[in-house]
Amino acid sequence: MLKLWRNYLGRHVGQVTFLFLIQVCQTILNLYLPNLQADIINDGVTAGDADKVWNIGWTMMAVAAGQIVLNIIAVYFSTRIAMRLGYEVRKDYFANVETLSLQEIETFSAGSLITRATNDVQQVQQATMQALLIMLQAPIMLVGGIIMAAQQDGPLTWAIAIIIPIILIVMGVIMGNLGPLFSRLQTKLDAINRSIREQISGIRVIRAFVREDTERRRFDETNNDVFRVLLSIGRWMGAMIPTMFFIINLSTVAIQWFGGHRIESGEMGIGSLQAFIQYLMIIMMGVGMTAMMSVMLPRAAVAARRINEVLEAESSITAPKNPFTNPSAHGTIEFKHVGFSYPGADDPVLSDISFTAEPGTTTAFIGATGSGKSTIIRLASRMFDVTEGEILVDGHNVKEYDPAQLATLFGAVPQKAVLFQGTIRSNLKYGNPQASDEQLWEALRIAQAEDFVREIPEGLDAHVAQGGTNFSGGQKQRLCIARAVVRRPLIYSFDDSFSALDMATDRKVREALEPITRNATQLLVAQRASSIRDAHKIIVLDDGKIVGEGTHEELMAQCDTYREIVESQGGQGPDIEELSIEEEA
Numbered sequence: 370m371l372k373l374w375r376n377y378l379g380r381h382v383g384q385v386t387f388l389f390l391i392q393v394c395q396t397i398l399n400l401y402l403p404n405l406q407a408d409i410i411n412d413g414v415t416a417g418d419a420d421k422v423w424n425i426g427w428t429m430m431a432v433a434a435g436q437i438v439l440n441i442i443a444v445y446f447s448t449r450i451a452m453r454l455g456y457e458v459r460k461d462y463f464a465n466v467e468t469l470s471l472q473e474i475e476t477f478s479a480g481s482l483i484t485r486a487t488n489d490v491q492q493v494q495q496a497t498m499q500a501l502l503i504m505l506q507a508p509i510m511l512v513g514g515i516i517m518a519a520q521q522d523g524p525l526t527w528a529i530a531i532i533i534p535i536i537l538i539v540m541g542v543i544m545g546n547l548g549p550l551f552s553r554l555q556t557k558l559d560a561i562n563r564s565i566r567e568q569i570s571g572i573r574v575i576r577a578f579v580r581e582d583t584e585r586r587r588f589d590e591t592n593n594d595v596f597r598v599l600l601s602i603g604r605w606m607g608a609m610i611p612t613m614f615f616i617i618n619l620s621t622v623a624i625q626w627f628g629g630h631r632i633e634s635g636e637m638g639i640g641s642l643q644a645f646i647q648y649l650m651i652i653m654m655g656v657g658m659t660a661m662m663s664v665m666l667p668r669a670a671v672a673a674r675r676i677n678e679v680l681e682a683e684s685s686i687t688a689p690k691n692p693f694t695n696p697s698a699h700g701t702i703e704f705k706h707v708g709f710s711y712p713g714a715d716d717p718v719l720s721d722i723s724f725t726a727e728p729g730t731t732t733a734f735i736g737a738t739g740s741g742k743s744t745i746i747r748l749a750s751r752m753f754d755v756t757e758g759e760i761l762v763d764g765h766n767v768k769e770y771d772p773a774q775l776a777t778l779f780g781a782v783p784q785k786a787v788l789f790q791g792t793i794r795s796n797l798k799y800g801n802p803q804a805s806d807e808q809l810w811e812a813l814r815i816a817q818a819e820d821f822v823r824e825i826p827e828g829l830d831a832h833v834a835q836g837g838t839n840f841s842g843g844q845k846q847r848l849c850i851a852r853a854v855v856r857r858p859l860i861y862s863f864d865d866s867f868s869a870l871d872m873a874t875d876r877k878v879r880e881a882l883e884p885i886t887r888n889a890t891q892l893l894v895a896q897r898a899s900s901i902r903d904a905h906k907i908i909v910l911d912d913g914k915i916v917g918e919g920t921h922e923e924l925m926a927q928c929d930t931y932r933e934i935v936e937s938q939g940g941q942g943p944d945i946e947e948l949s950i951e952e953e954a
């Protein structure tokens with residue numbers, strides 16, 4: 370928490386100092402009021418001096434008004450500073466998350482990253498606001514209250530010396546139990562966020578398989594966990610307030626009783642007893658504020674630690690000091706004995722993968738699900754770093770490139786079509802922000818998406834909902850293909866990118882792509898053997914290893930796994946063009 374405050378409140382030292390000065394003045398005025406009250410009763414009312422009553426009364430009014438004005442200023446500045454802190458933390462947080470590689474994002478998990486950016490930042494923001502308001506006020510109230518009470522009646526101060534340690538012990542016990550509960554709460558909130566995210570994004574599958582009850586039960590378990598922790602927190606918080614009031618009321622009765630005896634014996638004025646009780650209340654308020662801070666701070670400290678973890682996280686995929694710039698890039702990709710394990714996984718997903726993909730050729734990957742096809746595509750553009758061997762692009766290790774520059778060589782169409790909230794234009798311009806409308810329409814034409822976009826009255830300005838949910842699977846896939854085409858990259862990677870297209874559209878897209886990809890390097894993952902039989906090179910994967918490499922004919926002759934795949938899909942049969950012509954007929 371301190372680190373976060375140092376970094377972010379440090380940027381507003383002027384405002385924070387001004388706020389602290391206001392708080393000191395306000396608290397001094399607050400401490401002065403009971404003193405005036407004692408004077409008005411002792412020297413004015415009891416002595417029957419009306420002038421004194423008026424004079425002190427006016428002073429009390431002025432002091433109270435001053436205190437109110439200062440309080441308003443303090444609330445304004447503490448809110449402003451805390452909101453600014455939240456804004457700046459969120460801004461830096463998001464900027465840093467954007468720089469992280471998939472490796473770190475998967476380690477944190479998307480659900481936890483969202484909770485940290487929302488719930489955790491809010492906790493810190495609220496704690497900061499309260500801290501700015503009461504952190505300086507509480508100790509002044511405590512110490513100042515004791516001094517002022519002692520001035521009213523020294524001998525009665527022993528009562529305060531007994532009451533404060535009792536309250537501190539009670540608070541200590543309650544806070545000691547609340548701290549670990551808040552840590553647990555944050556972890557449980559992460560879990561509930563993950564669960565909500567998964568279930569909402571998978572709602573169609575849940576409905577299709579009628580799994581609502583199972584999912585509801587799974588959610589109930591997570592929800593119950595949060596409920597149980599909140600209940601425990603509520604119990605301790607609930608115990609705190611009545612306990613505090615019990616101690617305060619008991620103390621007031623004790624002070625009235627002892628004070629009454631001292632008034633009777635003429636050692637104390639009535640006004641002084643009134644003031645003494647008021648100072649006791651101020652001291653208790655100081656203790657209460659400290660207690661409130663000690664509830665809020667541990668919780669905010671947990672949140673601050675989680676935010677700091679993300680703010681300080683560094684991408685494992687970084688640019689070298691002097692990145693290699695390639696003025697005449699061709700797009701040759703070479704895998705040399707590549708091995709790879711996902712972060713946290715024990716077993717390698719890929720072992721000893723070696724191949725070269727040249728410009729003007731298509732290298733296709735086929736194999737059972739989970740055999741590592743998509744992983745090869747991800748490694749080629751350095752979304753993860755290999756754990757063994759090396760990957761070269763145009764003869765240079767991908768680690769020699771600036772990752773951002775390397776990414777511009779690729780036009781990737783991912784397995785899961787990803788679109789962003791905005792318009793068709795804004796989504797296509799991800800491929801090339803400078804692209805003209807003509808270029809966007811041409812890309813749509815190549816991706817066989819022109820017709821359905823033209824049918825929408827807004828055309829390129831048609832709204833794309835979050836995640837592209839207002840488009841069908843095939844439409845989304847075609848928009849993703851168009852986005853890659855807009856870039857006109859040297860390397861195209863199609864990760865099962867035609868799976869949602871019918872045979873006829875699949876053929877049309879491939880035909881339209883042919884002229885623009887003719888000189889590019891193409892990496893193509895496909896499930897259908899018929900889709901890749903024309904590839905210059907087909908690599909057959911089995912359990913992360915290459916078990917065959919060659920053209921369709923070569924593999925049919927030499928590779929059992931490939932032959933099995935082809936036969937399981939209906940034998941050599943007609944290729945995709947023949948199939949689609951039949952389908953159209």
Ligand SMILES: Nc1ncnc2c1ncn2[C@@H]1O[C@H](COP(=O)(O)OP(=O)(O)OP(=O)(O)O)[C@@H](O)[C@H]1O
Pocket residue numbers: 475711712714718736737738739740741742743744745784
């Ligand atoms: N982000 C990840 N974290 C951990 N393991 C992963 C991750 N992504 C994939 N894997 C694992 O790596 C293996 C290879 O996955 P990959 O997605 O490369 O297979 P694939 O051949 O493309 O499969 P499919 O044809 O089903 O898309 C699988 O066993 C999978 O469980």
